[in-house]
Amino acid sequence: MSINFIDLKAQYRHLKADIDARIQGVLDHGQYIMGPEVAELEGELARLVGVKHAIGVSDGTTALQIAMMALGIGPGDEVITTPFTFIATGEMIALLGATPVFVDIDPVSWNMDPALIEAAITPRTRAIVPVSLYGQCADFDAINAVAAKHGLPVIEDAAQSFGATYRGRHSCGVSTIATTSFFPSKPLGCYGDGGACFTDDDELARKMRQIRLHGQDRRYHHPVIGLNGRIDTLQAAILLAKLPTFGDEVAARARIGARYIELLKDVARVPVIAEGNTSVFAQFTIEVDNREAVQAALKEAGVPTAVHYPVPLNLQPAFAHLNQPEGSFPLAEAASRRVMSLPMHPFLDEATQDAIVAAVKRALG
Structure with missing residues (x-):
């Protein structure tokens, strides 16, 4: 049995004519940087999410950086987030000279526990960055209530949840700013790196558009320091071909x-x-005992697995200076030892899924 963890080839076969036509359109007009497809994609993304502004950027990690730069986050500041996430969430906080302040997770959703946020707020806190992990939004009503009480902006790290809904609202439309990733394996993925920032705030949108273009407001005029954070026209075209389905x-x-x-x-x-809530199941994740043995048995059966994420951020060497050793965030640390993701994509047929389930049951037996 040979099973794909994610089947991008099946999706391409399904959309080949539209994707090829969109790519050919870019090749024909030759505007590879900030071509018309970028603005077209931004309009479509904003409409889908239900916000005023979508800003296409080079990747989900840069999207986080741009969002925090637009809020003026820098040295001496603190940003509250979860330790149970990909490194990018904490990495961009640290890259800007700020300090990530971790709070533990709710073990049911694996997302940030809103009840723990207020105790982590200090006079240096500048923002809260919840992660909508595995495709389901964090509890934004509770998170936003704490943030509003303390006058703090909220940035949703929606790298895994684009397309999900939270109480009738779309992920990327439930916070001050949201960021997402269009990495190829994401629910909406391009054929390289890509991402976007979202907001209803006109001024934040203006700042983020400036920052992604080297801080310029017009050609060769740079009011602020920015970066090269543009999404490629070809990637925007590929995403446009995928949006209708x-x-x-x-x-x-x-x-x-x-x-x-x-x-x-x-x-x-x-x-x-x-x-x-709805989930887009960017990963289908379960918790098991004896994970390594279970993974080995599944590998032997031809079923690929992955772990998102085996080391919480407080235990990463890059954050050792924060002095938060094992035991600091027991729920995130426990989850990191037990979570395991199974094959998940929209072209997974029932027969293959049944074979995966049977293999899982044997491995757990």
Whole structure:
């Protein structure tokens, strides 16, 4: 049995004519940097999410950097976030000279626990950055309430949740700023790096557009220090070709995720989707005992797995100076030892899914 963890080839076969036509359009007009497809994509993304502004950028990590730069975050500042995430979330805080302040997770959703945020706020706190992990939004009503009480902006790290909804609102439309990634394996992915920032705030949008173009407001005039953070026209074109069927893919992910949950709920800790939420299942993640042995058994059976994420940020060598050793965030640390992601993509058929489930049950037996 040979199973793909993510099947980008199947998606390309399904959309080949549209993707090829969009790429050819860019090759024909030759505007590879900030071509017309970039503005077209931004308009489509803003409409889909339901916000005033979408700003296409080079990748999801740079999107976080641009968002924080627009808020003026820098040396001496603190930014509250979760330790159970990809390095980029904490990395961009540190890169700007600020200090990441971690709070533990809610073990049910694996997202930041809103009840722990207020105790972490100090006079140096400048923002809160929740991560919408594995495709489900964090609890933004609770997070935004704490933020509003203290006058703090909220940046949703929606690198894994684009297309999900939170109580009727779209991920990327529930906070001061949101950022997402269009890395190829994401629910909406391009064929290289890509990302976007979202906001309803006109002034923040203006700043973010400036920052992504070396801080310029017009050609060769730079009021602020920025960076080279543009999305390539070719990547924007590929995303435009994928957008018309994105809703169908989101629905397929929800169906496949719900079926996984039903089939595995008696043998493993499966995702819990909060009432009023939908998930895009950027990963389908379960918790198991003896993870290494389970992964080895699944590999032997031809079922690929992955771990998102095996080391929480407080235990990464790059953050050793924060002096938050093992035991500092027990719930995130426990999850990091137990989580395991199974094959997940919108073209996963029931027969293959049944084979994966059967292999998981044997491995856990």
